[in-house]
Amino acid sequence: MLRRLEVQNLAVIREAALDLAPGLNVLTGETGAGKSLFVDALALLLGGKPEGLVGPFGDSLLVTAFFQGEGEERVLSRRVGARSTPRIDGEVVSLRELAEEAERWASLHAQHAAFALLRPKRQEEALDALLDPALKAAYREAYARHRALLAEKEALERALRQKAEREDLLRFQLKEIREAKPAPGEDEALEGEARRLRHLETLRARAGRAYALLTEEGGADLLAQAARELQAAARVDGGLEPLLQDLEGALRAVRAVAVELEAYLEGLEADPARLEALEARLALLERLKRKYGPTLEEVLAHAERLEEELRGLEGGEERLKALEEALGAAWAEVRSRGEALGRARQEAARRLEAAMGEELAVLGLPQARFLVELIPLPEPGPSGLEEVAFRFSANPHLPPGPLSGASGGELARLALALALLTGAEAPTVVLDEVDAGLGGEAAWRVAERLARLAQRRQVLVVTHLPQIAAKADRHFRVVKEGEGVRVELLEGEARVRELARLLSGQYTEAALAHARGLLEGG
Numbered sequence: 001m002l003r004r005l006e007v008q009n010l011a012v013i014r015e016a017a018l019d020l021a022p023g024l025n026v027l028t029g030e031t032g033a034g035k036s037l038f039v040d041a042l043a044l045l046l047g048g049k050p051e052g053l054v055g056p057f058g059d060s061l062l063v064t065a066f067f068q069g070e071g072e073e074r075v076l077s078r079r080v081g082a083r084s085t086p087r088i089d090g091e092v093v094s095l096r097e098l099a100e101e102a103e104r105w106a107s108l109h110a111q112h113a114a115f116a117l118l119r120p121k122r123q124e125e126a127l128d129a130l131l132d133p134a135l136k137a138a139y140r141e142a143y144a145r146h147r148a149l150l151a152e153k154e155a156l157e158r159a160l161r162q163k164a165e166r167e168d169l170l171r172f173q174l175k176e177i178r179e180a181k182p183a184p185g186e187d188e189a190l191e192g193e194a195r196r197l198r199h200l201e202t203l204r205a206r207a208g209r210a211y212a213l214l215t216e217e218g219g220a221d222l223l224a225q226a227a228r229e230l231q232a233a234a235r236v237d238g239g240l241e242p243l244l245q246d247l248e249g250a251l252r253a254v255r256a257v258a259v260e261l262e263a264y265l266e267g268l269e270a271d272p273a274r275l276e277a278l279e280a281r282l283a284l285l286e287r288l289k290r291k292y293g294p295t296l297e298e299v300l301a302h303a304e305r306l307e308e309e310l311r312g313l314e315g316g317e318e319r320l321k322a323l324e325e326a327l328g329a330a331w332a333e334v335r336s337r338g339e340a341l342g343r344a345r346q347e348a349a350r351r352l353e354a355a356m357g358e359e360l361a362v363l364g365l366p367q368a369r370f371l372v373e374l375i376p377l378p379e380p381g382p383s384g385l386e387e388v389a390f391r392f393s394a395n396p397h398l399p400p401g402p403l404s405g406a407s408g409g410e411l412a413r414l415a416l417a418l419a420l421l422t423g424a425e426a427p428t429v430v431l432d433e434v435d436a437g438l439g440g441e442a443a444w445r446v447a448e449r450l451a452r453l454a455q456r457r458q459v460l461v462v463t464h465l466p467q468i469a470a471k472a473d474r475h476f477r478v479v480k481e482g483e484g485v486r487v488e489l490l491e492g493e494a495r496v497r498e499l500a501r502l503l504s505g506q507y508t509e510a511a512l513a514h515a516r517g518l519l520e521g522g
Helices: 037-045 095-105 120-128 133-161 163-180 186-198 200-214 219-236 238-267 272-292 296-314 316-362 408-422 440-453 492-504 509-521
Strands: 002-010 013-019 024-029 061-069 072-080 084-088 106-109 369-381 384-393 428-432 458-462 474-481 484-490
Touching (some): 013 037, 037 428, 072 095, 095 106, 133 316, 163 272, 272 296, 296 316, 316 440, 408 440, 492 509
């Protein structure tokens, strides 16, 4: 439901807020006071045009609505000035996104703003509310399955048209990788070997100098002399024995390193052919990595994907044949379920037409005619084989036409009747001009039906009829105040006085007594 509506700088409203209640909420006030501006405010959230609505109290207007449902809350707002800024829960969104979210919460029926009822989608939803939900669910399931199969078939046909070219490319890439026979980590090992061959002279000079320092220049001899001296000293002082052992170990290690360096130097031979082969192999591996992956592991994984795709293309014709058979069965199911849905709609349409005729007569439109037209579609659509269109005429001499030709009051009463008969409305229903041209017994009947609807939905009504105002669970009055307006929540005697004003325009004892009687009877 709509918990709170805040308005800033909307036409003559500087700043105002409505804290709404569940059930029936009513706005009354003098003619021209600005009651319908709150309906205009909600229309802005539903995507309405803001022409002429920015007031004189600033450069922009702001409308904020606080909605609350079962375990869910939403704050919808729209600022209009040099540009429009729609928001949902503080996040900037497109105007379309804001309108779609607002439609989940509120249905608006007013002059030039009957967004809900004039849309074919809402007319379809109203009729389908009278059906077994399983019928439409079954059709949508069949339609979605057919669409999925069709999309798969089209994609496969595109692939098959390009099959030869694609297969050539896949086979070329796979051959390039398979012939190279890369191994994980091979590039790193080859790079190490090639690096040694590239820097052979540097390695020979450095390793040779190290060998000379250890042998020819007496490195090991000096350690041997030191060991002999320490051995003699250890005969006198046994505490030197550990140092002697360390020194002898170092001497053995130096001699071992010298032996290995000698073998290393003997193996350092130039091999231009080997280096050339290594460079060629590394260039091949680098080219594969550039084309198919940053590592050889990725190159091998790409080869596996190529093989899988090739297998898929090789079975494409068989899959296409299977898809065509499945599509035929799916199409037959779409038609079958669509026809069942269409028959149910025909039956529901006749029932709704009869019930609407009776309800509109009660609501002050005794000669009105309401028809439901089911227009066959050239191709099955997401919601069925036909389009639902409501037709209406308040004049018995004119054929029923589109609802866009109805007046604001007629639209509001159509919406009220449909809401009562179908239950296909948003949690909050907003009605303006529902009382246009009404009085006497018809006013009481409209008031009674608004109260009945308010038992199932939150209802916000702009009215001048005391019969409707007396049924309100929460009653607001819009009052002119200087250049702007003020909104008052009416309770107690203040509400009695407003009903008296609506009854007679005066606050006489008779009018006040009549007003109290309305409240007691309401």
